[in-house]
Amino acid sequence: xxxxxxxxxxxAALAVGLHKKxxxxxxxxxxxxxxxxxxxxxxxxxxxxxxxxxxEELVDKLVLLDxxxxxxxxxxxxxxxxxxxxxxxxxxxxx
Numbered sequence: 697x698x699x700x701x702x703x704x705x706x707x708a709a710l711a712v713g714l715h716k717k718x719x720x721x722x723x724x725x726x727x728x729x730x731x732x733x734x735x736x737x738x739x740x741x742x743x744x745x746x747x748x749x750x751x752e753e754l755v756d757k758l759v760l761l762d763x764x765x766x767x768x769x770x771x772x773x774x775x776x777x778x779x780x781x782x783x784x785x786x787x788x789x790x791x
Contacts, residue, residue: 733761 741757770776777785 733758733765737761737764 738758738761741761745753745757
């Protein structure tokens with residue numbers, strides 16, 4: 697069956713290229729690491745949305761939870777930026 701989406705072919709070509717380079721497992725592990733969300737924050741997020749909501753609203757909540765979890769992991773693992781480093785980086789942004 698032929699895909700109606702041209703992007704599908706590009707994604708498939710990218711996947712084949714990654715597989716040939718041995719990067720599929722690395723990519724999978726990175727995506728798996730990013731996709732971990734703890735149950736309690738998820739329950740709280742679901743409680744905070746109205747009874748009727750769009751899929752986009754739910755996805756936005758999940759993305760926010762993922763970013764918070766990633767930030768917590770980075771902090772625990774010491775992957776942080778000092779205030780001085782942050783100020784230097786921000787100077788570059790606003791030139």
